[in-house]
Amino acid sequence: MGERTQVLVIGGGPAGSTAAGLLARQGIQVTLLESSTFPRYHIGESILPSVLPVLDLLGVREKIDNHGFVRKDGAYFEWGPENWDLNFNHLTGAGGYSYQVVRSEFDQILLDNAAELGVDVRQGVKVTEIEFEEGRPVGARWAGTGDRSVTGRIGFDFLVDASGRAGVMATKYLKNRRYQEAFKNVAMWSYWRGVKPLEKGPAGAIAVCSVPYGWFWAIPLHDGTHSIGLVAKRTAFAEERERLGGTEQVYFDALAQCPRIADMVEGAERQPEFKIEQDYSYISERFTGPGYLMIGDAACFLDPLLSTGVHLATFSALLAAASVSAVVSGDLSEDEATAFFARAYRQAYERLLVVVSFFYKSYNRESQFFEADKLTRRERHMLNLYESFLHIVTGVEDLDDTQDGSGALDKVAERIQSQGDLDAQGGILAGHNEAMNSMPASPDKAVGGLYLELQPRLRIRRLAEQAVEAE
Known part of the structure; x- marks a missing residue:
C-alpha cells in the first residue's frame, strides 16, 4: 500500500465504493x-429508484441490470386497515424500477467497479487509529x-468515513452519535425457501405489512x-418475549397476526438462523469537519420502513x-463545499425522518399522503397526493432538489415547527430548524449560491454561473 493518497475512504459498502468510484472518475x-473480505453478508436488500442515476454516474448500471x-x-403496503400499491413506473426521470438484491453480491459489484475506475482497494485492512x-x-x-x-500508516489530504454503523469518526473520536428516541426498535429476520409469490402489488414488490406492535417486510x-x-x-x-418465553416465539406469534x-x-x-439488530x-450531531466527511451509516441511519439505507448511502x-x-479542483473553498454537503445530506435525512414518523403515528393512508405532500415541491405544480408521497419515499426528490437548486426545505421546516411533538417523537436534534432554513431550497435561498449538477459531469455549480450562461 502506498504511504500517501489524496483521499482515504474507510469502508467498502455502497457509500464508500460510490464515493471512491466517483472521485476516481x-x-x-x-x-x-x-476491514472485511468481500463478499460479506449485509442486510438492506430492497433498493430505491433514486440509486439508478448514481449507478449511471459510476458506469455500473448495466452490470447491475444484467446480474x-x-x-x-414498486412496493405493497398493508398498514392497519388500509392497503395500497406504490408503482415506480409513475416516477419521472428515475427509470421506473429498482432492485431486490443479495447485498453480498450487490456490494461486491460496486466495490469491484470502484477498483476498475482506479481506486486502490484494500480488503482485509482495518483502520486502527486516525492521526x-x-x-x-x-x-x-x-x-x-x-x-x-x-501494519502500516497512510497519509491523506481528505478522509471520507464510510465505515458503517461502526462509525470510526463518530464513535471513537467525535463521540457525537445520538440515538433516535422515536425509533428504538428491534429488527428480527430470517430467510425462507418455497415462499408463495406476493399476489398483490407491482412485480417484484417488497411487502410491508403491519401488526399490532410493529410490521413485517417480505423481500x-x-x-x-x-x-x-x-x-x-x-x-x-x-414484553412479548417475556410473555411468550423467547425471541423466536415473538417472531412466530407476530407472523400469525399478519x-x-x-x-x-x-x-x-425457514433457514435455521435468525438475525437480530437493535439501536x-x-x-x-455533525457530518463533517476540517478534512473529513462522514457518509452513509457512518453518519446516520433512519429506519428500515421505507428502505432508505442504500439511498442515503449513495x-x-x-x-x-x-x-x-x-475543493481539489479549486472551484470551492473547503468550508463552502463541506457546508453544502452537510446541509444537503441532513435535509435528505430529516425529511425522511418526518415521513417515517407520520407512518408510525397513523394507520390512516389519506393522512400520510397529505403530510408527505406538504414536504415536497411538487405541491406547487398541482400534482396529486399519491405522486408526491411516491417521490418522497423513493428518494427521487432529494436528487431533484439538489440538481436544480429548489426543493422542499421550507415546507419541512414549517411542518416541524408547527408540530412540537415531533422534536421528541422524531428525535429532531436541537438547532436543526436553523440549519434547515438555511438550506439551498431555491435560487433565492441558495447557500453561497451552490447546487449540484450531475451532467455532463459531476460538479457543484454557482447560481451566478447559470446567470452568465443565460446572458
Whole structure:
C-alpha cells in the first residue's frame, strides 16, 4: 500500500465504493480500506429508484441490470386497515424500477467497479487509529484483519468515513452519535425457501405489512429465498418475549397476526438462523469537519420502513464526491463545499425522518399522503397526493432538489415547527430548524449560491454561473 493518497475512504459498502468510484472518475487519487473480505453478508436488500442515476454516474448500471437481481417495480403496503400499491413506473426521470438484491453480491459489484475506475482497494485492512494535526485528520494507522502483524500508516489530504454503523469518526473520536428516541426498535429476520409469490402489488414488490406492535417486510431475492423480517418497538418486543418465553416465539406469534405474510410462508422452509439488530436509528450531531466527511451509516441511519439505507448511502456519497472534487479542483473553498454537503445530506435525512414518523403515528393512508405532500415541491405544480408521497419515499426528490437548486426545505421546516411533538417523537436534534432554513431550497435561498449538477459531469455549480450562461 502506498504511504500517501489524496483521499482515504474507510469502508467498502455502497457509500464508500460510490464515493471512491466517483472521485476516481474525476482523476483524484483514492485509497479505500475495507476491514472485511468481500463478499460479506449485509442486510438492506430492497433498493430505491433514486440509486439508478448514481449507478449511471459510476458506469455500473448495466452490470447491475444484467446480474439477475429481482427487478422491483414498486412496493405493497398493508398498514392497519388500509392497503395500497406504490408503482415506480409513475416516477419521472428515475427509470421506473429498482432492485431486490443479495447485498453480498450487490456490494461486491460496486466495490469491484470502484477498483476498475482506479481506486486502490484494500480488503482485509482495518483502520486502527486516525492521526490528527490541529483537529484535522491527516493519517491513518492500519492492520491486516487476517494477520494483525501486518501494519502500516497512510497519509491523506481528505478522509471520507464510510465505515458503517461502526462509525470510526463518530464513535471513537467525535463521540457525537445520538440515538433516535422515536425509533428504538428491534429488527428480527430470517430467510425462507418455497415462499408463495406476493399476489398483490407491482412485480417484484417488497411487502410491508403491519401488526399490532410493529410490521413485517417480505423481500423476494434472486437466489430463491425471501428475506422476511419483523420490526417491533423495543419495549413491546421485550414484553412479548417475556410473555411468550423467547425471541423466536415473538417472531412466530407476530407472523400469525399478519395474514398476508403468514399465507406466503405456509408450507415454506425457514433457514435455521435468525438475525437480530437493535439501536440502529441514530444521527451524528455533525457530518463533517476540517478534512473529513462522514457518509452513509457512518453518519446516520433512519429506519428500515421505507428502505432508505442504500439511498442515503449513495446520495451522501454523491454529495461527498462532488464536494471533495470541488475543493481539489479549486472551484470551492473547503468550508463552502463541506457546508453544502452537510446541509444537503441532513435535509435528505430529516425529511425522511418526518415521513417515517407520520407512518408510525397513523394507520390512516389519506393522512400520510397529505403530510408527505406538504414536504415536497411538487405541491406547487398541482400534482396529486399519491405522486408526491411516491417521490418522497423513493428518494427521487432529494436528487431533484439538489440538481436544480429548489426543493422542499421550507415546507419541512414549517411542518416541524408547527408540530412540537415531533422534536421528541422524531428525535429532531436541537438547532436543526436553523440549519434547515438555511438550506439551498431555491435560487433565492441558495447557500453561497451552490447546487449540484450531475451532467455532463459531476460538479457543484454557482447560481451566478447559470446567470452568465443565460446572458
